Amino acid sequence: MNTPTTDLVGRNVRIFPAITPGWTPISGVILAEDDVTILIEDRERNRQSVIPFSAIGRIELGSWVKEVAA
Helix, strand or coil, rough: CCCCCCCCCCEEEEEECCCCCCCCCEEEEEEEECCEEEEEEEEECCEEEEEHHHHHHEEEEEECCCCHHH
């Protein structure tokens, strides 16, 4: 992944799919992003997921995670 392009890295988020039925919403922390995708630490499934922005319908932003945002 390339250098982050916005201030999403280190934020708690909930990501919803662009289409229904799609994948279920994901809650986690954004670890990295570029112009096309984001890498999220998916807490519900205990894994990391790479999600293309084109697949995202809505992102709810939460608090900052200090360990990631450093």
